[in-house]
Amino acid sequence: MEGLRPGDPSAIAGYRLLGRLGAGGMGVVYLGRTDSGELAAVKVTLSDQSDDPDFRARFRREVEAARRVSSPWAVPVAAADPDAPEPWLATAFVPGPSLAEAVAAHGPLPPRGARILGAAVARALAAVHAAGLVHRDVKPGNVLLALDGPRLIDFGIARPADGTALTAADMVVGTPGFLAPEQAEARGSEIGPPSDVFALACLLAYAVTGRLPFGRGAVDALLYRTVHDDPDLGGVDDGLAELLTACLAKDPGRRPTAAEVAERLAEDTPPGGTAWLPPEVVRTIAERSARMLALPDIEPTHAGEPEPAPRPVARRRALLAGGGTLLAAGAGAALWAVLRDEGDASAGAPPRRKKWAIGVQADLSGPQKELGIEQERGARLAVEAFNTRPDRPFSLHLAAADDAGDETRALAAARRLADDREVAAVLGSTGDYTTQAVLPVYEEAALPLMTVSAGLNLLTSKPSRSFMQACPGHPETAAQLAYVLQNFYRQLKRPVARPGVLQDRTDDQYAWQYAAMINHMLGSRYGHRTHPRVVPASVGDYARVVREMVDAGIDAYVHAGGAGSAAQAARALRAAGFDGPLLAGPRVLGREFLELAGDAADGWVVGAPVADPSRKPAAKPFAAAYRKRYGRAPGHYAGESFDAISMMIGQLVRTVRDGGTPGRGALADSVRRGRYKGIMGEYRFKPERGQLDGLGTCLYVAEGGRFRYLADAPAEDPGRLRKA
Structure with missing residues (x-):
């Protein structure tokens, strides 16, 4: 949750607003609290959309749809006013993470937990369908995990099962990867309750394996596979796989109903308590619940209230980093004042550490181990070069984690590095898909992550606070x-x-x-x-x-x-x-x-996107050191890894020498806003998403x-x- 902005209201109807939960195409979602202390998620439409009759009609339809659904596993509507100048909708607040957050941060659910999850969501869908509606966007982000079971949310694109809709007949509505074939091909007359059952099966496959049954990638390719390919249910136990196969039938008429799915997934023990969830997810729910209970009252805000003045920041010095390379000061110098985890020495923080770690997550034993080993070696030489400097303000060691090119192992490796409080930044991962799998873990930990070999453009498709792609995209x-x-x-x-x-x-x-x-x-x-x-x-x-x-x-x-x-x-x-x-x-x-x-x-x-060190004059000392250490010339990506680690080490040193205490919040932003001249070339990034600004392909x-x-x-x- 982020704080309220100067232009945000302090209250809506009977809800005192405490902060922002998020924002999207329809408007802003606030955390609200009633006078009796009950929390709610309050969705308010954007002012420039509320004058649109079609938009107001869609919002009214959402309210009507949500009110018609009665299930303990669907988040109920607490209050709404579709006719207000800025229409709003309040639902019960669930402090737990979404299924998408939980799987990304902690890995797939255990089989029993996935079955209990599926039974509850299926019951919620049965209630949706009994109300004459089709949800149309069943996905992990729309399932929240609470201590007493999951909750299905967001009826924003639900529509009557008779097909009445305010969208065009040929519009694809929903989330690719969880769309039924009839949705993928925009066959409007065929979209109905069986479409939600198909999406539920995709959701359960993801919950059990961490993978989508029709893969990932460009939307057109994903929709094509959904319509024509068989699902990938590898890793799903035989009993559940049989049910999911039936739910994923291409013909909607051959799929079971949501009520039938719930009956087949029913457990002897109802989904009360937390035994069905992994301990890490339970801790996340408990921590978020505790933060909600501890929320203070918020003073009213007023439109036009000025932003608070930034804290003064000491003048920053340029640093001559290891390897004879210069890291120039970037536009984000003010971010050096407070790094999130350890705070500022002037605010009574503990003494600065004398030892830090740089993490390397790489494929050291799997299909791309040739590249992963070179990346680990380049990183190790950068750390060793730094540790030989007599003026170093602290010592470094390398924390290496082998993910073997496997997405499940990658998640475990990322969590180990993120939990190690000595790790200040990470190089990795070697592969596209392992990098994509671990991004949420590093984002949640605000831990800088830089890759030199993962070039999927999906990695930089959204704004990021921690990721940097130090190579051109594919x-x-x-x-x-x-x-x-x-x-x-x-x-x-x-x-x-x-x-x-x-x-x-x-x-x-x-x-x-x-x-x-x-x-x-x-x-x-x-x-x-x-x-x-x-x-x-x-x-x-x-x-x-x-x-x-x-x-x-x-x-x-x-x-x-x-x-x-x-x-x-x-x-x-x-x-x-x-x-x-x-x-x-x-x-x-x-x-x-x-x-x-x-x-x-x-x-x-x-x-x-990798250069030959023998063709780079600035890389000769590195190549000599590599040959002395490993008995041969450096391989592909070793030099780029040396540069990546040197960039992040340089910014750590800048923080310490300027009186700060290195933490995890601002390091990535500082690297992205600077320009670095390394042994393999010059690096600069686009700050918002961390893409490399410029091309670097070799033949x-x-x-x-x-x-x-x-x-x-x-x-x-x-x-x-x-x-x-």
Whole structure:
């Protein structure tokens, strides 16, 4: 909860407003309290929307819908006034986290807990359907966990089951990943109670496994899979999987009703008490409940009240950080005054620590261990270099956590690092999906997290206070590779006219982003008639698909997928006698592709957001130190990891030397607002979401069982690539 803003009211009807719970497209949700001490969530519409008759009608419909639902597992309406100048709605306040928050921070629920959750939500949906309504947005964010059981909330897009609606007939309403096929295809007349049952099954699969049954990624791809693919229920026990399979039937008429689901999930013990929840979730509920009980009265606010003056901040000095690199002061200097966890020395904080830790969460034993080990080594060398400085204000050690590229292990690793109060910042994770899984954990802990290899654009799709993506996103890398294909080969008198693009869905989010950008650039931007192919994860015979592409007349081949399928494609292309350009993205850069493809790997050009330290003069001392420590030249991402750790160490030192006590609140913001000149290049970030501001893709060519640096991928002048 955040405090009230100067323009917020201090009271609405009989509710004294204590703070903001959130804001969205309809308006602002406040925490309110009655004179008798009861808490409520008070939703108030935005003033510029209340004059819209359609909007007011939708709000009135929400109130009517919520009032018609009677269930102990649905949050009841306490009061409402749809006809007020700014319509408002008050519901009972549930202090617990949402299911989405709980799973992200603490992992999936135990099987029994998931069944009790499912039974309660199914009963709530049965009440919704008995009232003649369809919820249409059943998702983890709309299920709150309380000490006495879960609660279904948010009837904002519920509608009568007879199909009457105020939205367009072809509008997709709801949350992708939890939409039934009839919702995904906007088949309005078919949307009904079975659609909610489908969404409930998706929610339960997520609660048990932490995964969505139809995956994640771009909306179009996700909706396509929902309509056409079978669900992934791996990790769900047989009994529950059988029920979920029935609920996820493509034909709405074949799904059980919500009441039937509740009956099949019924337990001997009703969902009272907390035995059905993991202890970590129970602690979160208890802590939030205690904070609500301790809330003080809030003085009334008035529109136009001035913002409080910022606290004075000492003048900041520039710091010459380890490795001979300069970290310039950024625009966020005022944020150094108070770091959330330890406070300010002037406010009576404990003495400054003499020892801190930098965390590294990486894949050290899984499918991307080649990259993860290099990242851990680069980070370790940065910490060791700092500890040799005679003027260091504290000592550092490295706290390494191996997530093995597994999302469940990644959550456990993130929680261990977040709970370690010596850890000031974290490098990680190696992979896209492990990074996506752990973001809520680090966000909740306000612990800075920087990745040098996870390039999904979904990681930066929302504002963040802790995350930094120190590499270009996959769509940016793909756009540069398309530019290379368009211009470089034209200079070599091999202009491309019919490029083939294969999207391998075994790595679906990455492959979708990469293929979509390649097809867009080559087709819409450069006017080529691409020959795209999408290969489902269940297809193991890439040779047949590749032969079809060659027979169709492709004159270049771009692979959007992982190393394993790229190796199969390379062998098939070699067998077919294809001699056109062969290109791929960062998933292919590594020993796995070279070993699996053999001689067929030769000539492949790979674009990846990683530089070669041997080509960077500033990296020579680092490369020498790496060779001395590990007996060989540094591998991919070691240098970038050294830079990432050096950035965060530099800001820790700045805080201590300026009299502050390092904490977790402002470190990420300070790094994002500065500019850093490292051994591998210059870094600067877009402060709101933590994206790298600028491109940094390099090209490598496979030759004789290794990848040789070719050139930095050109943004404008491809002439220098030809010279390389």
